[in-house]
Amino acid sequence: MPSSIRISPNVSFEKASGKVRGACPHDCPDTCALLTTVENGVAVKVQGNPAHPQTGGVLCTKVSRYTERSYHPDRILQPLKRVGPKGSGKFETVNWDAALGEIAGRLQAIAQRNPEAIVPYSYAGTMGLVQSESMAARFFNKLGASLLERTICSAAGGEGLVQTLGGKVGMKVEFFAEAKLILIWGSNSIASNLHFWRYVQEAKRQGAKIICIDPRRTETAEKCHEHIALRPGTDAALALGLMHELIVNDWLDHAYIESHTIGWPLLRERALLWNPERVAEVCGIPAEQVRSLARDYGQCFAKGEPAAIRLNYGMQRVHGGGNATRAVACLPALTGAWRHRAGGMLLSSSGTVPVNRAALQRPDLLAGRQPRLLNMISIGDDLLRESSAAFGPKIEALIVYNSNPVAVAPESGKVVQGFAREDLFTVVLEHFQTDTADYADFILPATTQLEHWDVHGAYGHTDVLLNQPAIAPVGQARPNTEIFRGLAARMGWTEPCFLEDDETLCRTAFSHPDGDRVDFNELLDKGFATLPVPDAPFAEGRFPTPSGKCEFFSARLAAQGLDGLPNHVPNHEAAGSSASYPLAMISPPARNFLNSSFVNVKSLRDIESEPVLEIHADDALARGISTGTVVKVFNQRGNYRVKAEVSARARPGVVHGLGIWWRKLGLDGTNVNQLTSQQLTDLGHGPVFYDCLVEVQAEVQADTAPAS
Structure with missing residues (x-):
């Protein structure tokens, strides 16, 4: 080194x-x-x-x-150029000058015809503001490339929060430790929010009741006092049922509702339509369970005790995900739970982070242009489209960084078709030869977190953090920022913004003309800084909505021709709506992976063993399936071969295709996203990964021993 x-x-x-x-x-x-x-x-x-x-x-x-x-032995440590057919994974090494020179030349030639034929594709392979948002955004803005609507994770829930609370804001996570009731709604916290679970355990030791609401009996659900296993996509119905019971039992903080909310008479009218029996029929749970949950939540108000809700993003990956988030976000205002610092709810705290995105991304480089906007969810369809007046130019070049779309994007059969186009020029910035990298014309070796500068906000707490490089870049790896600087130089661009170094960009991220809210020297000294957020941010209302109140009714949505009130929006593929595909499928992450990251880390993959489909014993028995049986999971979009695991984690009628495994590690080179659709959520243009009907058939009989 x-x-x-x-x-x-x-x-x-x-x-x-x-x-x-x-x-x-x-x-x-x-x-x-x-x-x-x-x-x-x-x-x-x-x-x-x-x-x-x-x-x-x-x-x-x-x-x-x-x-x-x-230090993984398979890490890409020098630039690679394709020498075999697309998807073959055959490359030869080249030097950086040759790689950047040829890439810049190809992009310049396409841009001369129409720069919107060039598309960046990125998401949260790193959450760092500098390595994900700064130099790359400047490069594509200057180029005039198509813009990407980055919605693949949290768009529906985020928009639901914005329309109800005014932003991605909520209670401080540390105060969950003081709550007397905690609803963990759509979150496997032990696997995906470990430090929050520490606060839950503290509250539990102090006598708090913990209830998990999730279709799957997760590791978290097993550790809670109660698990409510509702059908996927029915969370809004449950929230409206809770409102019904709060109303009829008068577990309401009338003073808080009067002073700090808008639209209560209309919401009250709607909620009264959702009695426990109706909720039970939609959600597939007992009516008494609805009453009991409402009683637990309402009695906290009656006793003056704090009740807290921790949402996560699983519950919004369905057609009605935005409305479901809105419905749940209304609950703390009904009972005045926001009066307590240990009451309220948290989905995301990212709205508290004071990021100067204009300074980082430099939209002024667009010079007044308004390039087309493509949703990353529809990349499968978009890569197969020809030029048209409605779509714009055919996509000729794709630059992928911080993402693995061939594995993670929905309806991946179409995604693979698109990436396999020989006339598509594809550049991938990566650490490893992922499913997506197999289809690249050039793979450029990127640094890992130990090798570069970055700054980070958070969406689960209210601190910001600085990442300083601990080691020199391994091999010939370069930070994303340096790669885009190199491309800008070879394009002949001379603007000073393309010369700013990474530490400068870190400082820029939190800069503000009226005075920085984050002391960068504190970040250098400690590595983190706590944002000045009130302990009980909405105790006196003051929501960051246009009205300053919690908006049960959103005039902004109504102005768009949408329902101003939260409602239950059925799934695109609702349970029971198809005789051909009678099972609902969700695809939560395997515990030891994070999206498609870490799949190739041997010690973690050894823990997970292999891809599996969890299926309830009743559904398995009806199909002649045992643990270890190779099954075909299929719908109108494709087939996925995988081993079954008969599991108590699954409720009847719902199967779980644990993800997100690289396709190349599947039994037939596919993964669960072969089956998911490119349809969108009601709000936010997000994905509907958990809104998916399938059928399952046994392909070969199980061995006598379970799969290992």
């Missing part, structure tokens, strides 16, 4: 020993503070920073093995 490697134009990294403060880059609410131990320029250990209260020195299994990922 070289003793000194430049990681940005004005910053070099010297070999060193000691501990370096950083931040976890992955798509998780916890955004942990890291300490990397370095010995003679080599990272030997990654651990949680004990000085950071939210991390408390504890990391998940995935990130605690981060050195295994950075």
